[in-house]
Amino acid sequence: MAERAFLGIDAGTSVVKAAIFDASGDALAVEGTSIPLIHDGGGVSGAVEQDFELILSTLGDVVRKAVAKAGVTPESVAITGQGDGCWLADEEFRAVRPALSWLDGRAASLVDQWKSDGVLHDVFRNSGGTMFPGAPAACLKWLDLNEPETLDRATTAGYAKDLIFGRLTGIRATDPSDASMPFGDGTGFGYSDDTLDKTGLSHRKNLLAPIVAPVPIGELNDAGAELLGLTAGTPVTSGPFDFPACGYGAGVAWPGTEGDALLIVGTTLGCMVHQNTLVTAGEPAGFSVSTGQPDHWLRAMPAMVGTASLDWLLKMLGVGVKEVQEALVASPPGARGVNMLPYLATSGERAPFVDPLAAGQITGLRLTTERSDLIRAVCEGLAYTARHCFDKAGRTGRIVVAGGGTGSSAWMQVFADVLEVPLELARNPEVGARGAVLAGAAARGVELDVKQWTDPEGVIEPDPRNRVLYDRGYRHQMELLHSARPLWNTRAALAALGENR
Known part of the structure; x- marks a missing residue:
């Protein structure tokens, strides 16, 4: 009997990946290729754009390579990809301009006004x-x-995966995960006329694609089949987008896992909790993602900070990623009194609070401060941010962790100690593509063993000896944040930004 195989596609911000899984969830092949971001396109300050046609051609290449390496033809295609931004297409799903990335900052002054x-x-x-x-x-x-x-x-004004799905199938549709933010009406399955009215976009409602729950389903058309090197008529599903797809791939987005959480230590710091109610109270921050199932929501706090903040520091210090593990051994917990607010994104912060002018800050520096202390301070600062996000999102259950940062066992120990809960390491590789396959299979009525596909690869237990230190450190971090926030909006801070925001 021929081996069953499933193709998962993840069109990320910086890399397009294709993964072939067998029926037990083992990866038969994974291929990926980097794609560029276009900064200040058209001379517009703060612009961050992407070339959809380049993404599509890259997608075709990585899929063909993955299929050749696996030596088996997948029976279905499941698509996920980066969320947010604005991806404009014509009736043939061809881009009418470069896509505005979720990293784009040109609308900062508009968000300030809306606030x-x-x-x-x-x-x-x-x-x-x-x-x-x-x-x-x-x-x-x-x-x-x-x-x-x-x-x-x-x-259509949609998302990366929507345009890909459209080109592969000819179907104009989006799934509830993308549609629920920010135009969602609170049901998980519709758009809000009130939101469109308040944002001055009612006259553009026709650009929003129809919502199909739990995810859109189609078949490869001839052009899609030629692009991927697969057979026309192969089933294709689209969604959820990458963040909730990782929730499915990590096993925390399924019914019965309410209260469980996912931590993604990647370019951004993704914190997400499975809830059975929509949260609309409290300080506006983060977002709630519809799972396409009634009364099942993913309360997401995707902080703009993440490994990008650590990468910045390593570049400034002139050291490589391998120094992180060594630094976390050399510098003791607490980083000898050095603290960092790691809000370094040019577009500010979006979780667990929203401030387009959010900025980073390092305190506690002394003549005795060492390079390793700075590195540990960033790692601890990001762990404190994760704790802040999970506190706001209402986590009550387990935490599964994924992302590139999991490659550092010492850093994962910092996260476990600060969060004070065991961290379950998500099954690798390609948690997002894995989740897209599982969600797509469920939508098509194809039975796969979700527990087997999402069984964690290991657990990192918190060190109880550090509990008091990190409880105190977290309170101090919140005090620093409370003191810093008013300073981001002073006249001097605005002047330093060139009055562009």
Whole structure:
């Protein structure tokens, strides 16, 4: 009997990947290729864009390589990809302009205005989600104000996976995970007319794709089959987008896992908790993702900070990633009194609070401070941020961890100690693509053993000897944050940013 195989595609921000899994969830082959980001495109400060046609051609290459390496033809294709941003396409799903990435910061002043006007508050009350400069509504409104003729040429303002799905199948659709933020109406299955009205986008509602739950299902058309080197008619599913897809791939997004959480230590720091109610109370921050199942939500706090903050410090110090493990051994817990607020993203912060002017800060420096202390301070600062996010998101159950940062056992120990809970290491590789396959199979009625596919690869237990130290350190971190936030919005801070925000 021929071996069963399933193809998962993950069109990420910096890498397009294809993974072939067998029926037990083992990876038969994984291929990936880096793709560039276009900064300050068209001379626009803060612009971060991507070339959809390049992504699509890269996708075809990695799929063909993965299939050749696996030596087996997949029986289905499941797509996931980066969320947010604004991906404009015509009726043939061809890009009408470069996509605005979720990293795009040109709409920062617009978000500032929405915050002052109470729009962010109202949108959060509708959908359980808020907005930052790279959010779809902010990007779409910026285009509406600055490039209305571009929107007039478009048929769809969707997401990366939606355009890929459209080109592969000819179907215009999105799934509930993307649709629920920020235009969601709170049901998980519809758009909010109130949100569209308050953001001044009611006249662009026609650009939002139909929502199909739990995920859109189609078949490879001839052009899609030629691109991927597969047979026309092969089943294709789209969604959820990469963050909730990782929740499925890590085993925390399924019914019966309410309260469980996922931590993704990647370029951003993704913190997500499975809830059975939509949260619309409290300070607007993060977002709530519909799973496509009634009364099942993923309360997400995707901090803009993550390994990118650590990469920045390593570059400034002139050292490599291998120094992280050594530094965490050399510098004791507490980093000899050095603390860091790691909010280094150019577009500010979106979770567990929203501030387009959020900035980083290092305190506690002395003549005795060593390089290893700075590295540990960043690692601890990110762990404190994760704890802050999970406190806001209401975690009550286990935490599964995934992402590139899991390669450092010493850093994972820091996270376990600060969070004070065992960290279960998600089954690798390609947690997002794995989740897309599982979600797609469930939608098509194909039975796969979810427990087997998502069984963790190991557990890191917290060290109880560090509990008191990190409890005190977390309180201190929150005090530093409380003191710093008013300073981000002073006249001097705005002047330093060139009054662009």
